[in-house]
Structures are given as C-alpha cells and as structure tokens.
Amino acid sequence: MERVLLVIALMASIAIAALDSTVVATAAPTIVGNLGGISLFSWVFSIYLLASTVTVPLYGKLADLYGRKPILLFGCATFLTGSVLCGVAGSMEQLIVFRAVQGLGAGAIQPITMTIIGDSFSIEQRAKLQGLFSSVWGVTSLAGPALGGLLTEGLSWRWVFFINLPIGLLAVVLISRFFRERPEKHEHVLDYWGTVLLSGAVIALLLGLLQGVKSYGWTGAETMALFGTAAFLLVVFVLQERRAREPALPMWLFSNKVIAVSCLAVFIGGGMMFGVSSYLPLFVQGVFGGTAFDAGLVALPMSVSWPLGSIFGGRVILRFGYYPSAVIGALFLIAGAGTLLTLSADAPQALGYVAAFIVGIGMGFQTSALIISVQNAVEWRNRGIATASTQFFRTIGGSVSVAIMGAILNSQMADRLARVEGVPQGATAETLLNVEQRAAIAPGVLDAMQHALSASLHEIYFFVLGASLVSFAVILFFPRGKAHELAAGAQAGPAAAGAGNRAPTGAGAARTEGPAESPRLMPEEGG
Structure with a gap:
C-alpha cells in the first residue's frame, strides 16, 4: 500500500508543475485586465522559464549529494510559496517577481520526481508505470x-x-510519510563557480531567445551581445568543470554514449514538442477559423496517444531493449511531421487530430526509452544529475526551436501579407485569432490572409519535419543491446563518488537497478 501512495505522491508532484502552465495561460487576458502592465506581461512566462531551467542541473546535483527527499520537498515548498504570493500579487511587477519564486521551486519538481521514480522502481516496473506518469501530462493539458x-x-x-x-x-505529505532514503554522510565540495557560470550562460541564452530576438531581431547588437555572453560563459564553464573536484555537471556524463545520444535526442524532441503544441492550434484557430476551444481540443489526441506510446514502448524496452523503442518513436515522429504538411485551408480539420495523435505515439515510444536508459546508465550517486540533464536539454531545445519558428512565422507572414490587397493596417497572424477582428475583414481578404497563414505555417512544419529526420539520424547512434547489457557496471565508465571528471572502471553505462540495488536509497516495501 505504501508503494501505491508513493506513486500517487509522485503523480501529484508532476501534476502541480504541469497544471500551472496551462491554467495560467488561460487566465492571461483577465490578469492583464486586472493588474495592467501589458507591456511587461510576457515576463510572467519568461521569468518562470528562466528560473525553472537555470536551477534544474543544480537541483539534480544537490539531490545526488544530499538525497532526493529534502531537495524535492524544498522545491515543492518553494513552488507553493510562490503560488500563494502570485495569488495575492497587487501589481504586474509583483506577479513577475513571485513567478520567479515559483520557477525556482519548479526547477526541482520534475527532474527530482523522475529521479525518485528511477530509484524506487526496477526497470520492469518503470517500463510499466511510464504510461501512468505520462498520462498526468495528458490529463493536465486537457483539464488545465x-x-x-x-x-x-x-x-x-x-x-x-x-x-x-x-x-x-x-x-508533500505523502512524500514525507512514504518515501524513505538514507543517503551516505560524507563531506562534499560544492562547485559554486560551475553553478554560477552555467546559470549565467543559460540566463544569457534564454534572454536572447525570449526577449532579444523579439525586440531587436536575430542580428541586433543587444541580441548578439547576449548570445556572445552565453557562449563565453559556456566555454569557461566547461573549463571549470574539467578541474572541479565535484563538478556541477560532470563532463564524463557525455562520454557515455547512452547519455550523449539521449540528451541530443531530447534537445531535438523538445523543439518538436513545442512546435506541434504551439503551431498546430494556431492552424486550427487561424486558418480553419476555429474557436479557442477548438484550438485547445486539437491537443486531445496527443494527450491520449502519448501515454499509449509510453505503455507499448515500455513493453518493447523489456523485450527488445531501448533502441527499437526509440527508433519506432522516431519513425512515428517523422510520420506525424509529414502529416502536418498535408494540412491546408481546404483540408479536413480532422487531419490535424490525426497528426497530433501520431506525434504523441512517437513521443511516448521515444521518451520512455531515453529517460529510462539515462537513469540506468549511471549508479545512484549520479542519477539525479543525469536525469536532470535530460530535462535541461529538452527545455533548452524547446526554447531555441520556438524562437527560430517564431522568427520564421513572422518573416513569412509579413512577406505574404504584403502581397495581399485590402489587409488591415498592422494585421498579423494574431489578427486571425481574434473573432471580432476576423469578422470585420472582407471575406475575400480574409480567405487570402488565411491562405497566407497556412503557407507560413507550412514553413514551420518543414522545420518540424527536418527536426524529426535529424532526431531519427541521432537515434541510429544509440547503443544496441538489451537493457541489462547497457547497465551501470555492464561496461566501463564513470560513477565513483568524488571522482570528478575521471572515469573509474566498472560503472558507466548502467545496470538494471531496483530499490534494493540502490546503496543509498532504502524505500520500505509497502503491502
């Protein structure tokens, strides 16, 4: 029974982070109307993304050093404190500051939750439970x-x-009561410089993508300065990590082929996921003339098929290994991206649902294989930072891709609308999303604008297709073999505590581990 309650606790942890993004977006117009400060409103989302992304590697490392439980409870407490403060905010400036507090907590929740799943359940159990945890995202995206x-x-x-x-x-209550661990007590040397350098690089990169590109363009001096700062800090960070006794993000992780390929694949997959979830609803509402409800409904098939893909992917992993599941997922992603390209202003709207369903299946197969393989590619003492690295690369990949796709859409729409006669002054893609503004446009002009948006979105879908093909090529480099053959101890690699960037023999790619095999985690078996 305790094991069941632990699963409920972990699902609740995932749910608060997943639910927050969808419910806040829905309330956005009302918040602006109540607090004002529309010019600052984009920061409500940007500051949250910044805070939650920057802290992911730090929390992963701290969880390896001091245990999962205190870090997750701290993250939950910080997130809930931020939620209360956001709820009582009296101005847009206050709301932005309190969203940063929320983000600082959110950075711990998902990666540490996924790490606890890796600690507490054997690979067989994880493969079966993956669909259950994936369904949390599906339900929250629908209900949010x-x-x-x-x-x-x-x-x-x-x-x-x-x-x-x-x-x-x-x-918080269930984790406090039913998750037990006994981390080893020994002195640690925190890599403060590495943490500061990585945080600075990520902040500069995300500011460039989220604000610089939007305000100054890709080649603006301010944008280039932010990207240059990010690159410089990243180089210094790598040099620092190579000499640190206990690096914040050990470089040897990426000498492990399982982890290196997985991180690159989730980086690309993050871009695809954000591309589909952001620009498929835009097609439904802007080109098909649907409502905001119709736009939200198109995500329904992906929310259903992702858990299904995870369930079937888990079975493939147990029988054949990670590689077949990841390849199947990559092929579904290519098929889904190809289906997106068949969308047009004259196509049936159901085609969008089909595309979303296929992409969800692909994500389920691929994500399950990559997350479980990374967790099993290291021993307990490095599983926190290894799991956090996948979340980190997914978020960065999504941010980079969204910025690129946004720039593509804006430039393509501007060029196409300039060739349409009778377009209202200042009209953009957003004009087609507003029912009142759309109704005021002459039918012929509206039809031409919708076709312009359709053609512009096809450029985005070509980008998504390209990403899916690159993802497939990356997956081909994933090591073959059954799960136990790619386990910590099955081949040489690093894992010894305090080894920094040296790779002692006997631990590298990962051993199938259940709770009893995790030397520093001893959760009690429930009834």
Whole structure:
C-alpha cells in the first residue's frame, strides 16, 4: 500500500508543475485586465522559464549529494510559496517577481520526481508505470485550460495559483510519510563557480531567445551581445568543470554514449514538442477559423496517444531493449511531421487530430526509452544529475526551436501579407485569432490572409519535419543491446563518488537497478 501512495505522491508532484502552465495561460487576458502592465506581461512566462531551467542541473546535483527527499520537498515548498504570493500579487511587477519564486521551486519538481521514480522502481516496473506518469501530462493539458477558465470566471484569476495548494500539499505529505532514503554522510565540495557560470550562460541564452530576438531581431547588437555572453560563459564553464573536484555537471556524463545520444535526442524532441503544441492550434484557430476551444481540443489526441506510446514502448524496452523503442518513436515522429504538411485551408480539420495523435505515439515510444536508459546508465550517486540533464536539454531545445519558428512565422507572414490587397493596417497572424477582428475583414481578404497563414505555417512544419529526420539520424547512434547489457557496471565508465571528471572502471553505462540495488536509497516495501 505504501508503494501505491508513493506513486500517487509522485503523480501529484508532476501534476502541480504541469497544471500551472496551462491554467495560467488561460487566465492571461483577465490578469492583464486586472493588474495592467501589458507591456511587461510576457515576463510572467519568461521569468518562470528562466528560473525553472537555470536551477534544474543544480537541483539534480544537490539531490545526488544530499538525497532526493529534502531537495524535492524544498522545491515543492518553494513552488507553493510562490503560488500563494502570485495569488495575492497587487501589481504586474509583483506577479513577475513571485513567478520567479515559483520557477525556482519548479526547477526541482520534475527532474527530482523522475529521479525518485528511477530509484524506487526496477526497470520492469518503470517500463510499466511510464504510461501512468505520462498520462498526468495528458490529463493536465486537457483539464488545465477548462479549469483555468472555470476558476477565472467563477471565482477569480487568483485561484489559478491557489489551486496548486491542495495538490501540492498532498504531494508533500505523502512524500514525507512514504518515501524513505538514507543517503551516505560524507563531506562534499560544492562547485559554486560551475553553478554560477552555467546559470549565467543559460540566463544569457534564454534572454536572447525570449526577449532579444523579439525586440531587436536575430542580428541586433543587444541580441548578439547576449548570445556572445552565453557562449563565453559556456566555454569557461566547461573549463571549470574539467578541474572541479565535484563538478556541477560532470563532463564524463557525455562520454557515455547512452547519455550523449539521449540528451541530443531530447534537445531535438523538445523543439518538436513545442512546435506541434504551439503551431498546430494556431492552424486550427487561424486558418480553419476555429474557436479557442477548438484550438485547445486539437491537443486531445496527443494527450491520449502519448501515454499509449509510453505503455507499448515500455513493453518493447523489456523485450527488445531501448533502441527499437526509440527508433519506432522516431519513425512515428517523422510520420506525424509529414502529416502536418498535408494540412491546408481546404483540408479536413480532422487531419490535424490525426497528426497530433501520431506525434504523441512517437513521443511516448521515444521518451520512455531515453529517460529510462539515462537513469540506468549511471549508479545512484549520479542519477539525479543525469536525469536532470535530460530535462535541461529538452527545455533548452524547446526554447531555441520556438524562437527560430517564431522568427520564421513572422518573416513569412509579413512577406505574404504584403502581397495581399485590402489587409488591415498592422494585421498579423494574431489578427486571425481574434473573432471580432476576423469578422470585420472582407471575406475575400480574409480567405487570402488565411491562405497566407497556412503557407507560413507550412514553413514551420518543414522545420518540424527536418527536426524529426535529424532526431531519427541521432537515434541510429544509440547503443544496441538489451537493457541489462547497457547497465551501470555492464561496461566501463564513470560513477565513483568524488571522482570528478575521471572515469573509474566498472560503472558507466548502467545496470538494471531496483530499490534494493540502490546503496543509498532504502524505500520500505509497502503491502
């Protein structure tokens, strides 16, 4: 019974982070109307992404040094504190600061939760449970917008933040009670310089992508300065990690082929995921003339098929290994991206649902293989930072891809709208999303604008297709073999505590580990 309650606790932890992004987006117009500060509103999302991304590697490392439980509880407490503060914010400036607090907590929740899953369950159990944990994202993506609208209209926009409290407190209570570990006690040397350098590089990169590109363009002096700063700090960070006794992000991780290929694949997959979830709804609402509800509904098939892909992917992993599951996922992603290219203003809207369903299947197969393989590619003492690295690369990949796709869409729409006669002055893709503005446009002009948006979005879908092909090529380099053959101890590699960047023999690619095999984690077996 305790094991069941632990699963519930971990699902609740994932749910508060997953639910937050969808419900807040739904309440955005009301928040702006109440607090004002529309020029600052993009920072409500940007600061959250910055804070949560920068801290992921740090929390992963701290979880390896001091145990998972205190870091996860700290993350949950910080996130819930930020939620309460956001709910009582009296100005846009306050809301932005409090969203940063939320983000600082969110950076710990998902990677440490996934690490605990890797610690607490054998590979056989994880392969079977992966669909269950994936379904949390599906349910929250479906329920989030509706719940956000219900809370905003029925109570207040402030409740989109307060709703985190009961779910988060449930997670905290259950984790405190039913997750047990006994980390080894020995002196650690924290890599403060490495943490500062990596944080600075990520902040500069994300600021360039989220704000610089939008305000100054890709080649603007301010944008280039941010990208240059990020590159410089990253180089210094790598040099620092090579000499640190206990590096914040050990460089030897990426000499392990399982981890290196997985991180590159999730970097590309993050871009695909954000591309589909952002630009398929835009097609439905802007080109097909659907409502905001229709745009949200198109995500339904992916929310259903992703857990299904995870379930079947888990079975493939247990029988044949990680490689077949990852390849199957990559092929589905190519098929889904190809289906997106068949969308047009005259195509049936159901085609969008089919594309989303196929992409979800691919994500389920591939993500399960990559996450489980990375967790098994290291021993307990490095599993936190290894798991966090996948989340880190996925977020960075998504941010980079969204910035690129946004720039493509803006330039393509500007060129095409310039060739359409009668377009209202200042009209953009967003004009087609506003029902009132759309109704005021002459039918012939509206049709031409919708075709312009369709053609522009096809450029995005070509980018997604290209990403899927690159992802497939990367997956081909994934090591073959059954899961136990790619386990920590099955081939030479690094794992010894305090070894820094040296790779002692006997631990590198990962051993199938259950709770009893994790020397520093001793969760009690439930009934």
